[in-house]
Amino acid sequence: WVLFRDEHGQAACIADSCAHRACPISSGTVEAGRAVCPYHGWKYAADGACTDMPSTVFCRNVGVRSLPVGEKDGFVWAWPGDGEPPSELPGFTRPPEEHAVHAEIFVDVPVEHGLLMENLLDLAHAPFTHTSTFARGWPVPDAVKFHAHKLLSGQWDPYPIAMAFQPPCMVLSHIGLAQPGKIERGVTAEQCARHLHQLHVCMPAKRGHTRLLYRMSLDFMPWARHVPFIDQVWKAVAGQVLGEDMVLVLGQQDRMERGIDTWNFPVSYDKLAVRYRRWR
Structure with a gap:
């Protein structure tokens, strides 16, 4: 899995394997809120959808798996489980009161x-x-x-x-x-x-x-x-x-x-x- 921030600054988590040739997307960069594969420049949005395929005809409905993500108390949480994620994120990462x-x-x-x-x-x-x-x-x-x-x-x-x-x-x-x-x-x-x-x-x-x-x-x-x-x-x-x-x-x-x-x-x-x- 690879974490990045989308064009709105929101955390995103997608599978770290390009839909094209399984190159690790984490070895690439982030451009305008899109994760860019370093092999052939394919770009991925926060939902895992491929949005750009340079040097070839663009194919629709191509992408990788994404996970629900939330942020709380300075931590980014991703939900890899089945079904819907919990309605509330854990609170134990927050320092105790008066700390x-x-x-x-x-x-x-x-x-x-x-x-x-x-x-x-x-x-x-x-x-x-x-x-x-x-x-x-x-x-x-x-x-x-x-x-x-x-x-x-x-x-x-x-x-x-x-x-x-x-x-x-x-x-x-x-x-x-x-x-x-x-x-x-x-x-x-x-x-x-x-x-x-x-x-x-x-x-x-x-x-x-x-x-x-x-x-x-x-x-x-x-x-x-x-x-x-x-x-x-x-x-x-x-x-x-x-x-x-x-x-x-x-x-x-x-x-x-x-x-x-x-x-x-x-x-x-x-x-x-x-x-x-x-x-x-």
Whole structure:
């Protein structure tokens, strides 16, 4: 599938295979709201209809499949299912009340999206893996538990972090902070005065690769959004955290490709990631 904007600025989604010779339309351009195939210049409208066939007689009723599309809270949603799409788009991508978006980052990651999802749904690894970033100085707890409130969401203990998996490929985290950059132990996120809210979207890009979309919101420090080059600071921090994970997740992917089970011996704190794997 390929996304583009039509002549009215509306998002459109059509099959990424030209009706002529099956060339990927995504390798082409967009001209006046039409997706243009780079092979012979055939053009496609938002509904998938071919509107131009240069250098030959135009044939009617030629096109490719299109999907219903909607936009909400900065996200474009496409409906690949059967029947009519839902009347309302999901609302969980919106930051909680009194939160403002401070960072929106996307990065292509050379990891299968399921492995990345399972990494995000696992907080027990933080004091071992993220010793140079957000978990620097965290003591290793005697026990890490995940208290499930619903099938795919709940609260981490002893960390003040609520987490949820939103099908098909999103992780929501609501983190309570004692002060910027530090968390309290033994309390819930709701009991904290300051909060950091994270949305991770792990979109499969191609075999063994993921397009990771990240949105971070805060309910404090509103002035920080106006600091010059603050977006570069957040991007650098996110890159450091992801880099710590990649060393391990790439190793898992290598072993998975060689037929080794990445879930040899799950334990209690793997609850949310295991439930995601079973859902999948």
